Amino acid sequence: MSGQNVLLSMSNISLSFKGVKAITDISFNVNQGEICSLIGPNGAGKSSLLNVINGVYQPDVGQITFDGETRTKMKPHDAAVKGVARTFQNIALFKGMSVLDNVLTGRNLKVQTHWVQQALNSRSSVKDSLIQRKKAEEVIEFLQIQQWRNHLVSSLPYGLQKRVELARALAAEPKLLLLDEPMAGMNKDEKREMSQFILDTKKEFGTTIVLIEHDIGVVMSLSDHVVVLDYGKKIGDGTPDEVRVNPEVLAAYLGTKH
Numbered sequence: 529m530s531g532q533n534v535l536l537s538m539s540n541i542s543l544s545f546k547g548v549k550a551i552t553d554i555s556f557n558v559n560q561g562e563i564c565s566l567i568g569p570n571g572a573g574k575s576s577l578l579n580v581i582n583g584v585y586q587p588d589v590g591q592i593t594f595d596g597e598t599r600t601k602m603k604p605h606d607a608a609v610k611g612v613a614r615t616f617q618n619i620a621l622f623k624g625m626s627v628l629d630n631v632l633t634g635r636n637l638k639v640q641t642h643w644v645q646q647a648l649n650s651r652s653s654v655k656d657s658l659i660q661r662k663k664a665e666e667v668i669e670f671l672q673i674q675q676w677r678n679h680l681v682s683s684l685p686y687g688l689q690k691r692v693e694l695a696r697a698l699a700a701e702p703k704l705l706l707l708d709e710p711m712a713g714m715n716k717d718e719k720r721e722m723s724q725f726i727l728d729t730k731k732e733f734g735t736t737i738v739l740i741e742h743d744i745g746v747v748m749s750l751s752d753h754v755v756v757l758d759y760g761k762k763i764g765d766g767t768p769d770e771v772r773v774n775p776e777v778l779a780a781y782l783g784t785k786h
């Protein structure tokens with residue numbers, strides 16, 4: 529993994545909640561265009577780390593370098609503006625809105641016209657909304673959810689809702705896509721399908737992806753890079769083949785029943 533461009537660098541990140549350590553001195557790099565999986569037992573600190581990357585949590589110690597810019601703190605809005613998009617463990621969509629309208633919310637930061645122009649339905653705002661809609665439709669087609677584009681999200685099965693959430697994140701054209709358990713609760717076929725969409729996203733758009741996943745089979749087949757956490761500490765970092773034979777990982781994680 530050397531010689532490649534680093535998009536995200538986490539340096540000595542520590543985070544605690546009311547004195548209880550969730551993450552202790554974690555450092556790792558994510559290269560441009562790779563799929564990096566964060567794995568580890570329940571409570572290992574994976575979601576907390578994802579929340580540090582997109583600024584939901586501010587680390588007590590450490591630095592984050594994203595796309596060449598180093599910060600100790602990142603606000604969620606800044607992260608979004610800089611090109612970080614994410615999906616959530618518990619789907620965070622507008623359930624009473626259509627698939628298309630949800631995906632369009634992913635374009636919010638790309639809207640060029642002021643709300644006054646939109647309210648007046650000016651020519652530039654009409655043109656702008658056509659551009660946003662075209663992009664949303666492209667993503668809908670890419671993820672093969674056209675037939676549900678006008679359906680309410682609440683009417684869709686869980687696996688499809690997960691795909692709509694991915695569509696909304698992709699509509700933002702992110703440089704870095706964070707996926708928190710994108711395949712949780714899915715059956716084998718749905719997992720295979722979602723894995724393929726994630727691989728296609730990397731291939732088609734060159735998007736760098738950091739994901740959390742519990743299914744080790746999926747992780748090993750999907751990832752270029754795996755970071756293993758246990759009790760808030762990093763215990764493994766390498767290719768799937770390197771991590772698979774790491775004795776500390778085998779002892780602490782792969783031998784653990786979930």
Ligand SMILES: Nc1ncnc2c1ncn2[C@@H]1O[C@H](COP(=O)(O)OP(=O)(O)OP(=O)(O)O)[C@@H](O)[C@H]1O
Nearest residue numbers: 545549550551568569570571572573574575576577
């Ligand atoms: N908002 C919070 N307030 C207090 N403690 C928290 C908070 N979020 C996480 N923690 C604690 O931090 C530790 C790491 O939790 P985190 O959710 O990051 O782990 P995880 O690896 O994502 O677990 P899981 O696989 O169960 O989602 C746990 O001990 C958890 O209880």
